[in-house]
Amino acid sequence: MDNTTDSTWDSLPVKLNEGILQTLEELKFTHMTPVQSACIPLFMSNKDVAAEAVTGSGKTLAFVIPIIELLLKREEKLKKMQVGALVITPTRELALQISEVMEQFIHKFPQFTQILLIGGTNPIEDVEKFKDQGANIVIATPGRLEDMFRRKADGLDLASAVRSLDVLCHDQPQIQT
């Protein structure tokens, strides 16, 4: 990528977890992009962050890395049915992209599970998957997420699962005019 800064990942005020640094090295991402170097320290010090940046500026990692870091820092470990992070984005494509990036990073942290909740599939399959594997990180589009909140009769109590939420992230693509 051309639009990175001069700052390497180890110049952040808080050192990133070794597993994250390893994945960055494997991806050959040596330097942060501007949105990453601006957002990650704020996010990691539990600040509310609102960022606007052009497409392709590396926004996804600017929240994926802090999500994992913040969940790792929790004093009480997340249980199977406890959601620690929720990412909401308007389109299925974006949600899928985010979950692929998340997967690249969380496979080094087998204690965490993620689930992708998007339309276009049978919602009962999502309910069963959620109950079966649990989810500490949820990446969702709004319609399917709302549906999952109404599935108590099917045995999924998502309202209880999100009581442990640490991070709420809304990824909104820029509207082209």
Ligand SMILES: Nc1ncnc2c1ncn2[C@@H]1O[C@H](COP(=O)(O)OP(=O)(O)OP(=O)(O)O)[C@@H](O)[C@H]1O
């Ligand atoms: N620090 C980095 N160094 C090199 N490449 C990077 C870095 N961060 C992200 N990338 C790569 O840059 C590309 C764009 O990143 P990303 O998809 O996060 O951008 P975005 O701002 O979220 O774009 P969109 O608005 O389309 O979602 C991706 O291919 C990603 O893998």
